Amino acid sequence: MAQDAEQRARPEGRALTRVRYPETDRMGIAHHAHYLVWFELARTEWMREMGIPYLELEERDQTFLPVVEVGVAYHAPARYDDVVRISASLGWLRRVRMKLDYSVRRERDGLLLATGFTVHAAVDGQGKPRRLPPRLVRGLVGAAGELR
Amino acid sequence: MAQDAEQRARPEGRALTRVRYPETDRMGIAHHAHYLVWFELARTEWMREMGIPYLELEERDQTFLPVVEVGVAYHAPARYDDVVRISASLGWLRRVRMKLDYSVRRERDGLLLATGFTVHAAVDGQGKPRRLPPRLVRGLVGAAGELR
């Protein structure tokens, strides 16, 4: 049913950034390490839209989300001054871990530049595992999501 | 047989680096994106030891080795001023692609910080696939390697 489909619809995080001169290398393209930084832009914008700025999660909830695994497949190069659109969506959620999936596209024509993922552990200020904050879980799954 | 084992022994590339202040983030640990840069240190030192500086590959052979895929699993954080040892070894070789595997260890006690891989395409100056240079293949496989 449409209602079900809507309930299962996953929210997404999005960010736009323009490739900076120092992000390029002598090959004339954005160095592959910067994609991890771009993933972070989409991830944090998404959390901001959920009403849970990552800064607040760290400072108020003393919950940190370090990256414990990452993967990227590079399909086409991004060049200096290209505007790239990064999308983040939920891969999976466990009690103390979550996986996010990403795509990076060139804004002017939608060309797929890269796809990837990050796995995050939830830890406290001392690095001990802790449960993912319920309000983050709700945000990731979406207003009508199945985990509520 | 021992001889066979030796012939199949894979060479390795190694690099040491000390975690720089700007490589740390507000969590007090090396940001995860820098590991991709560290992988590059081990990869290029290895090529230098083979007698094939990557610069020469680009400038003389017009062969570039862009990263087309990367994966990292982070096991323990690296902190400011830690000396880390990065090792690179051959994953697999194809005509126009190669995979390298990496480990990153804290030098003072050998603690495993991360493992990962990169897959590289061999391309010419216009981005067209080209065969991996035979001398690079020989270097990666080792003096007594099976692909000679």
Next chain:
Amino acid sequence: MAQDAEQRARPEGRALTRVRYPETDRMGIAHHAHYLVWFELARTEWMREMGIPYLELEERDQTFLPVVEVGVAYHAPARYDDVVRISASLGWLRRVRMKLDYSVRRERDGLLLATGFTVHAAVDGQGKPRRLPPRLVRGLVGAAGELR
């Protein structure tokens, strides 16, 4: 006279950016090297508004503007997730060099974080000095500027 003042009014370039997690260091503040990258954002946005994207200057006019001198005074720290506003204005212009002045302010309250400058040489693809492109000079000085 008011008209003269208006004619001498210097145009400005502006950019907004949010402090990225990897731009912070273990002191919890944006590392001082990133301000040079932020200056670049204001400089290139200004050129884009003038109708002279820096990319075009390099690719069509074969004119490059490497930084030959830089100075920054840091007044207050920028922190993770702060939105900072960077302004660029013309310091001086010579035949083959130009100086730009910058200020970096925290967007939410206007707090002055840093001031600085860059001096650029105009060079061709081989690094030989060349005259600053007239259209860039016109753009920098402004529509009613005195150098037209």
Next chain:
Amino acid sequence: MAQDAEQRARPEGRALTRVRYPETDRMGIAHHAHYLVWFELARTEWMREMGIPYLELEERDQTFLPVVEVGVAYHAPARYDDVVRISASLGWLRRVRMKLDYSVRRERDGLLLATGFTVHAAVDGQGKPRRLPPRLVRGLVGAAGELR
């Protein structure tokens, strides 16, 4: 007298680094922001040689040395894979501030690539000014220096 000259001889900090691929930009040269990171290498190696690792200064003495001013003049470009030698020496010392001077040279031929300086404030963990640690002052001025 020779003895006096020797007593006034200023110690120096030194570091070697090789220009990393992601430190280059599409102009094919090391991006100008990275020189600030290289300055930091010479500064921290110097402190390590003095027996005062910067990490220890922060963690044991709760003394931080944020950069409050920086200046760089770029004389010649550094290119990928160049080994650069960075030297740091004392500019001046005040109760709560110090200035360090730097030069960056290409190792293979001594070509001067850049000169520059950093001014540091000494602050505690809350950012309040505090006196430069006496042992750091002694180290900067040298074993036979005039401030002992």
